[in-house]
Amino acid sequence: xxxxxxxxxxxxxxxxxxxxALTVGPxxxxxxxxxDVLLGKLSGxxxxxxxxxILWQLRLPRVLLALLVGAGLGCAGAVTQGLFRNPxxxxxxxxxxxxxxxxxxIGFALGVDEQASWMTPVLAGAGAVGMLVLLFGLTARRRDxxxxxxxxxxxxxxxxxxxxxxxxxFLDRYALAQKAMAWMLGSFDGRGFTQLGWASGxxxxxxxxxxxxxxxxxxxxxxxxxxxxxxxxxxxxxxxAAVIVGVLVGTATAAVGVIGFVGLxxxxxxxxxxxxxxxxxxxxxxxxxxxxxxxxxxxxxxxxTPMFLAPGALTSLLGGVFFLxxxxxxxxxxx
Amino acid sequence: xxxARGLGVTVPGRAKGRWLxxxxxxxLAPGTVTVIVGPNGSGKTTLLRALLGLIGVDEGExxxxxxxxxxxxxxxxxxxxxxxxxxxxxxxxxxxSDLVMLGRAPHLSALAGPxxxxxxxxxxxxxxxxxxxxxxxxxxxxxxxxxxxxxLARLLATQAPLLLLDEPTTALDIGHxxxxxxxxxELAAAGHGVLMSLHxxxxxxxxxxxxxxxxxxxxxxxxxxxxxxxLAPALLSEVFEVxxxxxxGQLRFSKTPAASAHPAPA
Numbered sequence: 001x002x003x004x005x006x007x008x009x010x011x012x013x014x015x016x017x018x019x020x021a022l023t024v025g026p027x028x029x030x031x032x033x034x035x036d037v038l039l040g041k042l043s044g045x046x047x048x049x050x051x052x053x054i055l056w057q058l059r060l061p062r063v064l065l066a067l068l069v070g071a072g073l074g075c076a077g078a079v080t081q082g083l084f085r086n087p088x089x090x091x092x093x094x095x096x097x098x099x100x101x102x103x104x105x106i107g108f109a110l111g112v113d114e115q116a117s118w119m120t121p122v123l124a125g126a127g128a129v130g131m132l133v134l135l136f137g138l139t140a141r142r143r144d145x146x147x148x149x150x151x152x153x154x155x156x157x158x159x160x161x162x163x164x165x166x167x168x169x170f171l172d173r174y175a176l177a178q179k180a181m182a183w184m185l186g187s188f189d190g191r192g193f194t195q196l197g198w199a200s201g202x203x204x205x206x207x208x209x210x211x212x213x214x215x216x217x218x219x220x221x222x223x224x225x226x227x228x229x230x231x232x233x234x235x236x237x238x239x240x241a242a243v244i245v246g247v248l249v250g251t252a253t254a255a256v257g258v259i260g261f262v263g264l265x266x267x268x269x270x271x272x273x274x275x276x277x278x279x280x281x282x283x284x285x286x287x288x289x290x291x292x293x294x295x296x297x298x299x300x301x302x303x304x305t306p307m308f309l310a311p312g313a314l315t316s317l318l319g320g321v322f323f324l325x326x327x328x329x330x331x332x333x334x335x
Numbered sequence: 336x337x338x339a340r341g342l343g344v345t346v347p348g349r350a351k352g353r354w355l356x357x358x359x360x361x362x363l364a365p366g367t368v369t370v371i372v373g374p375n376g377s378g379k380t381t382l383l384r385a386l387l388g389l390i391g392v393d394e395g396e397x398x399x400x401x402x403x404x405x406x407x408x409x410x411x412x413x414x415x416x417x418x419x420x421x422x423x424x425x426x427x428x429x430x431x432s433d434l435v436m437l438g439r440a441p442h443l444s445a446l447a448g449p450x451x452x453x454x455x456x457x458x459x460x461x462x463x464x465x466x467x468x469x470x471x472x473x474x475x476x477x478x479x480x481x482x483x484x485x486x487l488a489r490l491l492a493t494q495a496p497l498l499l500l501d502e503p504t505t506a507l508d509i510g511h512x513x514x515x516x517x518x519x520x521e522l523a524a525a526g527h528g529v530l531m532s533l534h535x536x537x538x539x540x541x542x543x544x545x546x547x548x549x550x551x552x553x554x555x556x557x558x559x560x561x562x563x564x565x566l567a568p569a570l571l572s573e574v575f576e577v578x579x580x581x582x583x584g585q586l587r588f589s590k591t592p593a594a595s596a597h598p599a600p601a
Contacts (some may be wrong), residue, residue, distance in 0.1 A: 085426040167508045212446060219440055221427060222489075226420055227390050230493070231413040277427040280448065 010288050018067060018293060021299040029055060061192040066298045066311075067291040069252040070262060072203040074290020077263025078246040078270065078283050079210050082217035083241045085224075088149060088330060089090065090264035091249045092319065095156030096131045097260060100253040102159040102166075103127030105180050109170050115197060125202075125250025131155055132242040171175050186257035186312020188298050201257040206247040207287060213241060214279035230289070259294060259312045261319020266290040268326070336400065336528065337363040337386060337416060337497055343394025343555060344378065344385045356382055357394065357555025361547065363497055363528045368519055370543035370562065372594040374575055377551030379532035380421065383499050386530070387418055413441035417490035419500045423482075425474055431485045432470040435460055438492030453492075460491035464518060480511030487518065498522065500531035504538070516542040536575075537586045540566040550574050 022034045029051070037055045040047050047056075077090045084094075091097045107113045107123040138151045163184075170176050182189075218236045219227040228234055252259065270285035272276060297311040297318075345352065355378025363369065371379045384390045386397055388404045397404040399415055417438070425434075433570075436567040438460070439453040461467045466482040469477065474485060483503060490498055502520070504512035512535075520542055523529045523552040541547060543562035548570065550556035558565050566586070568579040576590035 085549055087426065215440055215443065215445060219437055221425060221429070221434075222437060223420060223423060225384070226418060226423065228409075229387055229413060229416065229418040230437065231409040232440075233409060271427070277429045278433060 007284070010285075010289075014067070014071055014166055014288055014295075016064050017163060017295060021066075021148075021286070021295055022055060024299050024303050025054075025059065027051075027054050044328040053204040054187050058192070061196045062298070063190050063295065065196050065255065066188055066295045068200055068203050068225050069256050069259065070291040070294025071287035072207060072248040072252045072290070073294070074266035074270070074288075075210050075283055076245045076252075076285035077265075077290070078267040078279065079213070079217065079241055079245055079248075080263060081267050082220060082279055082282075083238070083245075084148060085220055086148060087268065088264075088323075089152070090261070090267075091128070091151060091245060092260040092263055093149065093156075093323065094131070094135055094152035096128045096135075096245065096249055097253060097258050097263075098156050098159040098163070099131030100124040100127040100250050101165040101258050102186060103130070104183070104254060105163045107199045108183075109166050117194070121198065121202065121251050121254035123250075124245045124254040128253070129242055129246035131159065132245060133324050136238060136242070160285050183313075185310035186315070187301075187310045188256055188261040191256055192243075193209045194212050195255045195267060199251050202247050202251040206244050206251070207283075209240070210244050210248070211280070213237065213244070213284050217279040218277070255311055261322065262290055262293060262315055262318040264319055264326075265315075265322050266293060268322075287316045336365070338398040338401075339386060339395065340398060341395030342385065342392055342397065344390075345393045346378070347381060347390060353553045354393075354455055354555030356549060356557050357550075358396070359547075359555075359557060359559075360435060361559060362481055363530055365526045365528045366523055367544045368523045368529045368531070368542060369545045369547060370539040371530065371547045371549065372534075372536055372539050372566070373549030373557075377549040379549060380501050383418070383501050383532060383547070384529070387416055387499060388412060410441050413493065413495070415495055416497045416499055417493045417495040419486055419498070419503055419529070420488055421501045421505060423486055426473050428473045430470065431466065431472050431474055431488075432457055434462065434474050434485060435470075435488045435492045437579040438489040441493060450487045456492050457488075460488040461485070463491050463522075464488045480508070480514070483507060483511070483515060484518075487515070491522075496526070497528045497530070499528065502532050502534055505534060512538065536566055536571060536588075540586060548574060
């Protein structure tokens with residue numbers, strides 16, 4: 001009980017924050033109205049059509065999607081850092097997110113995303129896994145921090161330019177450019193139950209699978225070979241983790257676009273809150289904090305309407321500053 | 336127990352044909368300290384890694400309880416042999432007791448957390464290396480000597496009968512080095528089989544029961560025997576190309592190559 005209490009408080013705080021987030025925006029709704037609508041909907045009572053349309057149809061799926069995507073990205077960040085034994089690694093920094101974005105934009109350009117709703121998430125997942133495979137291949141000989149980060153920077157640029165070149169080739173198709181741009185920025189605008197429907201399965205499964213890897217990820221702290229002498233199958237861990245990160249980042253990116261740096265910031269906050277580096281605690285803590293962060297960013301964006309502030313742009317802004325601070329601190333320690 | 340039969344290992348990654356060790360017959364039994372010595376690059380670390388199954392062997396085989404190592408499960412290997420690498424760089428902060436708990440991994444199921452028995456094993460391991468008072472400390476704030484003791488406790492928490500240590504004293508000052516070697520001796524007396532590579536020949540002679548000297552000649556030449564016999568002046572001066580003498584039961588070295596070991600006229 002003593003141990004589960006902080007978790008309980010964290011989850012309740014997150015739910016309260018989500019409830020409050022539902023009240024933000026046009027229309028005068030208080031927390032009580034939100035509860036009325038939710039309870040009324042669940043019990044099948046008749047509701048005021050306006051309240052139902054705004055709260056249930058528009059805001060609820062959006063808030064749930066923000067929570068889901070945030071939890072998934074936070075979790076992917078914790079797994080990536082554990083896997084590369086590196087507090088500066090994250091799907092964003094290593095180009096994994098950009099890889100997912102590039103394949104999706106190529107998919108847009110070729111029009112394959114219109115063939116089936118699962119096409120975009122599958123493309124994004126393939127892009128993310130592809131980047132991880134490249135990263136492993138290119139860093140197989142040297143595993144030090146600088147080399148890993150530089151490889152990530154190069155891959156990030158490569159994937160980014162691939163997306164740009166694709167867009168340039170189809171510059172005459174204005175609708176495509178607009179669609180790609182809106183998607184690239186990372187936004188929850190216009191996302192609803194449809195995205196929530198296909199994204200929740202893979203993200204929840206991915207997070208459960210990530211948690212199941214908590215012990216081998218812990219052991220990696222001792223170094224890859226020492227972990228192997230404690231029973232970790234390095235090759236298997238790597239492929240499993242790559243698939244999990246691919247599924248999480250791919251699905252999240254396909255659903256809402258690129259939300260950068262969540263995977264970098266969140267595990268750090270989680271590490272100080274979860275006290276210590278046990279992935280059994282770090283992974284769930286990253287999910288909760290990730291969900292809270294993306295919810296916060298999206299809610300700020302909505303509160304500032306009609307000014308358009310894409311959540312992806314906001315997290316990149318925050319994340320960029322955070323990354324510089326982290327880099328200074330890490331190199332200050334002589335890593 | 337761990338046994339090398341006709342073991343041959345070449346330089347990893349480079350052109351084949353340069354043997355680090357060849358035709359090695361080595362048995363690791365509980366209760367003894369075996370030291371591996373040899374010039375830089377003679378393959379001490381590579382041999383340890385081959386014995387652990389971290390790299391493949393080029394000839395012969397490694398047997399764990401009469402069965403080839405690669406036929407054993409990772410868990411069975413982990414429960415039999417614990418390894419302390421030359422350097423451990425820890426990417427994150429964690430408490431010393433959390434680090435030692437990592438050694439319990441081979442005994443835990445994939446999802447269940449550690450239980451009472453595991454916590455007792457961690458406490459016992461920390462007490463064994465006299466590091467109980469460090470248990471709550473962040474491992475990244477420990478001194479080299481303290482960290483090495485906590486890392487050794489991680490091996491003990493696994494309760495593996497065989498301990499393979501790769502130059503465990505390299506980063507330590509002489510006081511901590513002697514403390515660690517005495518600990519290794521105590522652990523062997525308590526029933527562990529200890530195999531460690533060492534840089535300091537005098538320490539190897541003093542703390543080893545048996546010694547394996549790798550010649551580093553590219554042919555895989557080596558000598559295995561009681562420490563006092565293997566770590567004798569004649570052999571050492573030949574392999575390390577220095578002058579070596581035994582004074583009052585202690586090894587003394589001089590830069591003079593073995594060939595010109597004739598004393599200069601006084």
